[in-house]
Amino acid sequence: MQETTLTPSRSGFWSDLALWKKILVGMILGVLVGAVMGPDAEMLKPIGTLFINAIKMLIVPLVFCSLVVGVTSMQDTRKMGRIGLKSVVLYLGTTAVAITIGLGLATILTPGAGLNMSPAETAAVAKEAPTLVQTLLNMIPKNPINALAAGNILQIIVFALGLGIALTLCGEKAEPAIKVFESLAEGMYKLTELVMKLAPYGVFGLMAWVAGKYGLEILLPLAKVIAAAYIGCLIHVVVFYSGLISTVGRLSPVRYLKGLVNPAAVAFTTTSSSGTLPATIKAAREEMGVSKGISSFVLPLGATINMDGTALYQGVCALFIAQAFGIDLSMADYLLIIMTSTLASIGTAGVPGAGLIMLSLVLTTVGLPLEGLAIVAGIDRILDMARTSVNVCGDLMVSVLVGKSENELDEDIYNGIEPAPAKELA
Template sequence: MNTRGLNGQIFFAAIAAVLLGFFAHGQEVSTALYAAQLIGTLFIDLLKMVMIPLVFCAITTGIANLRLHHQRHLVWKTTLLFFATTTVIAVVIGIGASHIFQPGAGLQLHLFADSMQQFDAKQLSVPEFFTQFLHGVFMNPFKALAEGSILPIVAFALLLGIALVQTADRAPHLLSLFEEGLGVCMQMIGWIMRLAPIGVAALLFKLVATQDLSLFASLTKFILVVTGTTLLHGLVVLPLLLFLLTGKRPWWFLRQAREVLLTAFATSSSNATLPVTMRCATQNMQVKPDIAGFVVPLGATLNMDGTALYEAAAALFVAQLAGIDLSFGQQLVVCFTTMIAAMGAPGIPSAGMVTMVMVLQSVGLPAEAIAILLPIDRLLDTMRTAVNVEGDMIGSLVVQHRLEQRLV
């Protein structure tokens, strides 16, 4: 799939839909609105259809492939600990900035009214929340798959991946099945994303034609908040962690990594940047090839700080647009689901929108909100991909430093 051509089509379709929506605002265009509703709903339903098998296969294979390095406990334990730590920090930054700046506050879009009728606004104490949370996480996986319950599916995928690590070579066909399933899901996403220009145009046309136009001021504020927090994480948090954990200067790292960061910015793809990342880590930063060969490819699959930050901020932004005050427990669910969604997000442009649906639905927020997010996704994807790749390179340096300390 030509992602650059697709991104251009989405951009121009979004502009055309916004202009048509402005023209139709306040006019009697019931037939056009019905058609837009029909097309937009179809596009959202297709994303929901592929979301569950994609995330399930991606998480299972991502964890199971750790078995290839089973003999190197220190390497993968250090890698996973670093990736988890930076992802948690990114999610906290995203949610914290959304609370501070509240880019979607003051608007309650009627577009989401029908979707929010079933929203559970019940406030729970912390003990009640954890009791309900654990009860909802561990359930019959087939029932969860049939009902599209996100958290139980994620929990089962994690356990299944760990079991595949432990069983090593005793279940090679099962692992191959999930890897092939992931490939098939990616093919289906390619087909669905070809419909994205039409689907996004339909959703945006209905949004602009029927909603408060002050939404665009809030959207601009959201873009600024996400851009600022992504730069904060990439230029301050990650280099600071590198300095604290290895003693290496941030400006040394940025100088050595500039080629990779520019490539990631231009392609918006961790996978496409992977060869450049490997060469930079091994040649420019003198990371041992066996360490870089494990940490960097694993990071391209599991370590998505920029994506986690964006999806956490986006979930709070959508909640504000829908007039919903998420409870503390629901925000914890957003944090957890965002981390898992970032792990399951394929390293290609726009595929993260599928996992964005997962994050929104984890707390009952409307999946239709991606109509607002998708037109700006390409712009924000450039920076968050650069941060994703930056985290992979810093992770390889941290792991090598940890191994050197152990050998001393």
């Protein structure tokens, strides 16, 4: 008599939905509930906060372990330097293009024209931004344990890179330590998978809160700013990123756009490129075929220094503030904005609200009134959603191009080709 094993049925409408579809449902329901409840929707914010806290729990150990494993898996320090150089050049180059797009759209749409504001009409909300020299000096942690505890991502990256290089140079003596980091990294990937199952519910809570708090009343007066930022973000991803994938990588841009749906949705709602890192790594490996070594090195690096969406937002907002206060900018000012935003992106944390600090640095550099930040702050959350999504899409694009250039991109996975089934023996 044959034994039968019973397995619980998991079929059902909700369980059969792909993660991105669940997230989309959560977003739509959140907006509807927030619109109906109004300010009372803030009572749903803890659901989103719970999800964000779970994501934040992953960031430091995931970045640290992923980078150490990524560096040690290369074995060749020259290869690591080559990949790092390619990544940084691509990240900074695309950032310069992004802010140029933002400036161009703000020039065409003139969102601040006709406001005729004066500095005395608003209150300054700027915080003192660190200088480039301070940012460079602060990259080296005086105490790595403090950097890990404080979640200073830039310092963590520097320490992880240094430790990874040292372990690689140690050879066989370092193999036990490398295996420990590999085991920890695998544990973090599994924990990430579990946390991501909470995404649709967290997204629902966050979107309900945003819709209830801001509503159409606060969006309408600044509709041009929002439109310019969102149009710019779409152009940058759909035209520029896809164009690079097609021309430089010789890959299908459609497959790239399909693969970024999940991480872009998470980035849109959490407004944290660092917090979206678990979803970004998962998409890079499983949807786009980027190798473990490349994704573990390029993506955590991009979560810190790639701020394309933030740079584009700064281009729009800087010109909006100049127009609102009736200040004419010269071509030299435009170039200064591009250069400052590109360099400042290196030290900007990938967390919600970091763009306002970076914007204050840009405004100060070109002599625009910092009082303008008070205007932008009201819709910063709405803009933050779009710019964070672009940051994450850029991280994925660079990982694909670097992986292709290093022959560490599985094009069968990228193109969605299923492995051929094994032939049955007669």
